[in-house]
Amino acid sequence: MSTQTVSVSQVATNGHPKESITPKPAGENRLFAKEGVTYGDWRDDLVRDGVAVVKGAIPRDRADKYAEDIFTFLETFKGGLGFKRDDPSTIKEDNLPIINEKGMCLGYGVAHETFAWDVRQEPGVIGAFEKVYDTEDLIVSFDGVNISFPNRADLPDNKPWPHQxxxxxxxxxxxxxxxxxxxxxxxxxxxxxxxxxxxRLSEEFHEEFKDEPDKIWAWTKEWYGFTERGMKWLENKGCKWEKLNAEPGDLLVWDSRCPHYNLSPTGDAPRFCIYTCYMPATDASEEELERKKSAFYETKSTTHWPNALNVGGVPIKRGGKNCPYNDWKPRKPVELSERGFKLTGIPYIKAVSA
Structure with a gap:
């Protein structure tokens, strides 16, 4: 189902749905709703550690295809800027979309590329979040992708940036x-x-550090950076950092209170991943759903928050100037399944009066 077909058949001329769906809220089996529950699957890891690996959320052959799609995206970017997957000498800014030292590719409408939406619509990925929230009525973030190549001399070092x-x-x-x-x-x-x-120590930590003098600046309240003193506090509490390994098709999930950051590749292989975050549609206000709808039709990105707390991204700079290749549009309009369209949040917006 294409976005154009959806906009004609399900959305009135004023942009509101002709018919809307009443979403079911998170159910009684929502994660953390009850104490002492044992699930017998990766959710037990999530409750214990704040993070879990959902093995094989996407079948290997489809995961391989999505990786291939990203390689093709890079090789054909704006007609082809010279990147070739088998030639390490082409891994540089002149031949690629702008990708920062942390591997984030955030411009160019990449959040609405077909490969990004195909991953978001994967049943095994959606199903994991259905288990966590105990509802099928979910909305998804329009987040970016991570494309990290090892040993890029044209980028600053990816220094640790522990945060929640x-x-x-x-x-x-x-x-x-x-x-x-x-x-x-x-x-x-x-x-x-x-x-x-x-x-699990988040509330205790922030009570102790609420007046910290060397607090790291953040552009949104929904981000907190851990200082050296904060890291020492976690260490003294016995908390240890662990790098997660994964296979193609594995889904990694973590509680947003969990301190984390990413590492750049140091071997010979790149890292490709697509950020996917879902929440119950009932967790979004009508205003947020409207903002999310605009972001979808204007092919804008969001952060990881599916209720579109933040829309749009940082300026994409090439050589100190706005990147001339960045029109904030994917290569072609995405085609969504019926379930995929529900994930945009649009069907949950209140219907117009007859």
Whole structure:
């Protein structure tokens, strides 16, 4: 189902749905709703550590295809700028879309590329979040992708940036973040590093550090950076950092209170992953759903928050100037399944009056 077909058949001329769906909220089996529950699957890891690996959320052959799609995206970018997957000398800014030292590719409408939406619509990925929230009525973030190549001399070093993606003044379980890994990701291939179990100390930590003098600046309240003193506090509490390894098709999920950051590849292989975050549609206000709808039709990105707390991204600079290749549009309009369209949040917007 294409976005054009959806806009004609299901959306009125004023942009509101002709018919809307009443979403079911998170159910009684929502994660953390009950104490002492044993699930017998990866959710037990999530409760214990604040992070889990969902093995084989996407079948290997489809994960390989999505990785191939990203390679093709890079090789054909704006008609082809010279990148070739088998030639390491072409891994440089002149031949690629702008990708920062942390591997984030955020411009060019990449959040709405077909490969990004295909991953978001994968049943095994959606199903994992359905288990966490105990509802099928979910919305998804329009987040970016990570494309990290090893040993890039044209980028600054990817220095550790330990952080949590949640406002310290709004405690409790609010968001489950995720990424789908698309290439073999071993010890030397970069990836997600997490402070296991530290999410359970979040309220205690922020009470002690609420007046810290060397607080790291953040552009949003929904981000907190850990200082050296904060890292020492976690260490003294017995918290240890661990880099997660994964296979193509594995889904990595973590509580947004969990301290984390990413590492760059140091071996010979790149790292490809797509960020995927879902939450119940009932967790979004009508205003947020409207903002999310605009982001979808204007092919804008969001952060990991599916309720579109932030829309748009940082300026994409090439040589100190706005990148001339960045029109914020994907290569072609995405085609969505019926379930995929629900994930945009548009069908949950209140219907227009007859």
């Amino acid at each position: 993606d949640q406002d310290p003044q709004r405690p409790g379980f609010r968001c489950l973040q995720g990424l789908v890994n698309l290439l073999p990701n071993g010890p030397n291939d970069g990836g997600l590093i997490v402070c296991k179990g530290a999410y």
